[in-house]
Amino acid sequence: MAGSKAEVAAGAAVLAAAIGFLVYAGQLTGTGQSSSGQYDLRASFRSVEGVTVGTDVRLAGVKVGTVTALALNPQTFFADATLSVQGSVQLPDDSAALISSEGLLGGNFVELVPGGSPENYAAGAEIEDTQGAVSVISLMMKFAGGGDKSADPAADPAADPAAGGAP
Secondary structure, three states, rough: OOHHHHHHHHHHHHHHHHHHHHHHEEEEEOOOOOOOEEEEEEEOOOOOOOOOOOOOEEEEOOEEEEEEEEEEEOOOOOOEEEEEEEEEOOEEEEEEEEEEOOOOOEEEEEEEEOOOOOOOOOOOOEEEEEEOOOOHHHHHHHHOOOOOHOOOHHHHHOOOHHHHOOO
């Protein structure tokens, strides 16, 4: 009987530790927080590459919300995003939303850049000033491909005074 009581006590201790860990992890990720005190903003992006539902929305590097919905707009062919922002963060109505990268190999997030207007966005308003994701691969292709040769004076002898062309 003594062994059985020890096993039950050990099992209860493991179960209590597991529950404590889950509560702690929920607080860190914000899973346990209610959605009260938040408001939604809409934004249309040319590209939301690397952004999914649940992606962070940050202001000055601090998480102030999440992306709650993504959908393709069939009229504009842009990606419409719904951003849920903490109610304590009141953004001026000339603020911008950008898709930014955490680094070369990091993920993307939505960065809010506040404007200077005295008026703030109301719940459900649309952020007009947006910038989509920049593809690292397309940037690398521009550098590797050599870019536009028409801007190179060596490619056009007429534009090079040393080669006898017009000044």
